[in-house]
Amino acid sequence: MDSRPLLLFDSGVGGLSVLAEVRKALPQAPIIYVADNGGFPYGTKSEAEIAARVPALLGRLAERYRPRLITIACNTASTIALAAVRAALDLPIVGTVPAIKPAAEASKTRVIGVLGTEATVRQPYVDDLSARFAADCTVLRHGSARLVELAEQSLRGEATADADYAEALAGLLAQPGGEAMDIVVLACTHFPLVADRLAAIAPRPLAFVDGAPGIARRIATLTRDQDWPVEPTGGSIVFTASLDIPTALVDSLAARGLPRIEQL
The missing domain is CATH 3.40.50.1860 (Rossmann fold)
Known part of the structure; x- marks a missing residue:
């Protein structure tokens, strides 16, 4: 059994649309979902801000969680910082591009x-x-x-x-x-x-x-010959800053297979 997780990263909860497709393709994959609420929203920030923040943050996350693969489940972060992240980290990085x-x-x-x-x-x-x-x-x-x-x-x-x-x-x-x-x-x-x-x-x-179905197919291809836990495992969601989480959001996350909530 290989317990290394897939790490999905977004500025907020948008990457849950990608997670849904990944769950269909790889139901036994352990998942760490990271919502960078400390930097949210990305879409109104400058290219320089995103290019500086995303590679550094993903470096910290890779060191902490030791994922087998990272997916930048965010179009803005991918179109600006994907190349820099791939250059900085020695593991597969899947980006998100407009379909x-x-x-x-x-x-x-x-x-x-x-x-x-x-x-x-x-x-x-x-x-x-x-x-x-x-x-x-x-x-x-x-x-x-x-x-x-x-x-x-x-x-x-x-x-x-x-x-x-x-x-x-x-x-x-x-x-x-x-x-x-x-x-x-x-x-x-x-x-x-x-x-x-x-x-x-x-x-x-x-x-x-x-682009979510295509992302899930790409992740499945890159991990095709790897082992997974025998039984499906629940995932965790990690927020990068403190957050007052309403009950409705807790329920929504649990329904999407993310019952555990952490803060980086």
Whole structure:
């Protein structure tokens, strides 16, 4: 039995959308989920701040938890700091990138939207993905810090207003060409947690895609020949700063296989 965990890292609870797919692919994998609430939110920070914080923090986490693999379950951190983390740590690092390729493959109208944080949608990495995989598409982008907050609030059991989701989606639909958009890339791991709300307020049917299934497949491939505990094990969630955790959030985390809560 190899008890080394998989470590999933995000600025908050958005990476739980990735965790759900990892659980399906590797149900016996021990999980350490890290929410960097001490640095939250990433999407409104500068590239320099994220590039300095993420590699240093992941270095501490790798030393403490000795994971077999780290997944940066955050589009913003991945598009800015993935290369630096891989250079600093001697273990497999899986990043998260906007699912532009599958969106372009599925789009009928050849107009796709990329809904992420402000920090993600402005990255040259998104330009490169669009040029490589969606050259014949119109790619609209919109950054929404508010949608990250809504996902966090929803998981805490707090009520959120339809108008806020409509405003985030309107950032794409109101752009020139937005009337033809048929697929939206959820380029922040928080956003799949509220995809049902986005779909419900959309003025017409839209498809939503994210990168979580591909991430889970990549993790399964990289760990294909490794041993796992015989029985599925519960995971832990680690917060990087003190946090007043409401009962609804404790219940949500336990329901996702994270019954143990720690502070770094």
